[in-house]
Amino acid sequence: MAIKLSLAPVSYYWPKQKLLNFYQQVAKSAIDIVYLGEVICSKRLEMKFKDWIDLAQLLKGSGKQVVLSTMTLIEASSECSRMRRVCEQDEFTVEANDFGAIEILSQRGKSFITGNSINIYNQRSLNILHKQGLKRWNLSVELGKQQLQKLQNNRPDNLQTEVMVWGRIPLAYSARCFTARAHNLPKDNCQFKCLDDPDGLLMKTRESQEFLCLNGIQTQSALTNNLITELNTMEDLNVDVLRINPQSQHTLQIIDAFSQVLSKKQSVDHFYQALKSYAPSGLCDGYWFGEAGMNKASIPLKQVESA
Amino acid sequence: MELVCPAGNLPSLKAAVDNGANAVYIGFKDDTNARHFAGLNFNDKKALSGLNYAKENGVKVFAAINTYAQTSGFERWQQAVDRAHDLQLDALILADIGVMDYACEKYPDLRLHLSVQASATNPEALQFYHRQFNIQRAVLPRVLSLKQVQQVAENSPVPVEVFGFGSLCVMVEGRCLLSSYATGKSPNTYGACSPGRDVQWQEKDNGVLETRLNNILIDRFQEGEKAGYPTLCKGRFEVNNNIYYAIEEPTSLNTLSLLPQLQKIGVTALKVEGRQRSPAYVAQVTKILRDAIDCMKKDPEHYQAKDQWMNELLKVSEGSQTTLGAYHRPWQ
Structure with missing residues (x-):
């Protein structure tokens, strides 16, 4: 089967109208699967549950497969209730981002998808979750193609694999809000400062190296993970879905680039420079090659061209 | 309330036992545990000798096998589980569902604790591990506030253990890359x-x-x-x-002042961080926490953390600072 393209949930906090406008565009794009929902912070309430469902139906109507994603760090009982509400609707498949959601879904006999914060590092873990109803899983962002190869070799039948190929990398979650901290505000009076940072808040070293990106309670890489040079390998490894992390600018062009390279309508080098310019702090791909995530490990473009 | 202390090597294990730990936790000499540092951890001989010393003194020994097994090295995690079983350790502290599945299938009577590295922060998640692998206890991540610990403890299928003292992870454990x-x-x-x-x-x-x-x-x-x-x-x-300090100051978690509340909400064990620290650290922290827990149990109503304890703990704290961590958060 042809590899499909998916769009991860928007990890940043955008005003409702900006978000709805964005998905109007996404509806017309080449993306196959759209993940929806607030996955970072339960204080971000520009979109209510009903708004997400309305949006999901709109995208479904335009031919997209829609998946609802649960929050990643579930602490308060109010957050448990919200997670439960997503898991207990039957119209859309759910992406579980915490084992709590896996428990609810498997107890209800619903098949589900796991996001990349669910720790699956070996075959045995994959088998257990498959028995519980796992139908697609996301490779942990810190694992690379060697580990994936081993996991794909004995993958259970009818299980799909998804790999993140574009975007700032989700790295850590905390009870503390680093955006509020950057503004000297307590988390309970954060004044929704993350609305000011449509691509997160850059954290540099004291040598001005663009290192991490603060997104409320989440920490991301500053560099953008880009695996567009690896799409042939993805095919060889029987990866089913390639995941793009949305950003405030150029997401549509990024989707287009991946779609055209995937369908062999264009070569990688046709888009490479443009993609590079879409990454706010530069590119990386180290994890995929078994190195430090921030490394740029793929062979230089010239060698790709002459290969 | 059980006091669970770290032992990176045999002298630390003895220090913990001698100073009043109810249980010590150790790791084996490889990447199957989350303190995989040069010169730390136990081979079979040292583990057996530590186990005997602990048993003679009525102290339990747990093995932390709390990293994530990759397909290529899965045998190492299996061997660690086998070893812990053969040594007849009192419990295994596990994070990886693949490893848990192996342990509970091969040794159904083995007592399993859920490691903090499994990032279980809510009752539903704990229910999953309990239902699937029959875990008997869960160590909760340090991101939870006291109120949240209480909500989890009240609705958890198993007793909960929390961190009482040591270095502080501000990120939820097991989900920090x-x-x-x-x-x-x-x-x-x-x-x-x-x-x-x-x-x-x-x-x-x-x-x-x-x-x-x-x-x-x-x-x-x-x-x-x-x-x-x-x-x-x-x-x-x-x-x-x-x-x-854009993420966190160098500081240590210190919950001495919260002991009565932790007891009241049913926390079953208090864990000390620091298998990478010295035997002197283990001795000192164990002794103070032992004193504090005993004082609290005698008279929880009038319990107060003594200045002397707090000062001594400050000396062995990261950056010479301590904090209540997330426990004191009034907010979500």
Whole structure:
């Protein structure tokens, strides 16, 4: 089967109208699967549950497969209730981002998808979750193609694999809000400062190296993970879905680039420079090659061209 | 309330036993545990000798097998489980569902505790591990507030253990990849955060000391300023043109003042962090926590953390600071 393209949930906090406008565009794009929902912070309430469902139906109507994603760090009982509400609707498949959601879904006999914060590092873990109803899983962002190869070799039948190929990398979650901290505000009076940072808040070293990106309670890489040079390998490894992390600018062009390279309508080098310019702090791909995530490990473009 | 203390080696194990621990936790000498540091941990002979010493003194021994097994090395995790079973240790502390599945299938009577590295922060998640693998206890991540610990404890299918003292992870454990982003090695895959072999200490001509992790500048200290280990999340960075501890100050968690509340909400065990620390640290922290728990049990109503305890603990704390961590958060 042809590899499909998916769009991860928007990890940043955008005003409702900006978000709805964005998905109007996404509806017309080449993306196959759209993940929806607030996955970072339960204080971000520009979109209510009903708004997400309305949006999901709109995208479904335009031919997209829609998946609802649960929050990643579930602490308060109010957050448990919200997670439960997503898991207990039957119209859309759910992406579980915490084992709590896996428990609810498997107890209800619903098949589900796991996001990349669910720790699956070996075959045995994959088998257990498959028995519980796992139908697609996301490779942990810190694992690379060697580990994936081993996991794909004995993958259970009818299980799909998804790999993140574009975007700032989700790295850590905390009870503390680093955006509020950057503004000297307590988390309970954060004044929704993350609305000011449509691509997160850059954290540099004291040598001005663009290192991490603060997104409320989440920490991301500053560099953008880009695996567009690896799409042939993805095919060889029987990866089913390639995941793009949305950003405030150029997401549509990024989707287009991946779609055209995937369908062999264009070569990688046709888009490479443009993609590079879409990454706010530069590119990386180290994890995929078994190195430090921030490394740029793929062979230089010239060698790709002459290969 | 059980006091669970760290033992990176045999002298630390004895120090914990001698000073009043109810249980000690150890790791084996490989990447199957989250303190995979050179010179630390137990081979079979040392483990047996430690186990005998603990048993003679009525103290339990747990094995932390709490990293994530990769397909290529899965046998190492199986062997660690086999070893813990053969040694007849009292419990295994596990994080990986694949490893849990192996342990409970092969040894149905083995007592399993859920490691903090499994990142279970809510009752539904705990229900999953209990239903699937019959875990008997769960160690809760340090991101939960006291109120949230209470909500989890009330609705959990198993008793909960919380961290009482030691270095503080501000990120939810098991879901932090900052270390592998910078170095290629994370607690999940390699059993160490900000590993020592990637650390550089560079003294400049002007007396300034720079600490780096895989060449990334983590912090810079003026002459005379106390320098700390470059744990990635505890450095000073620049955000919006300000230089500050953008993620977390170097500080230790200290819950002595909360003991009565922890007891009241049904916390079954209090854990001390620090298998990488010295036997002297283990002795001192164990002794103080033993005193404190005993005092609290005698008279929870009038219990107060003594200044002397707090001062002694301050001396062995990261950056000579302590905090109540997330426990004191009034907010969500």
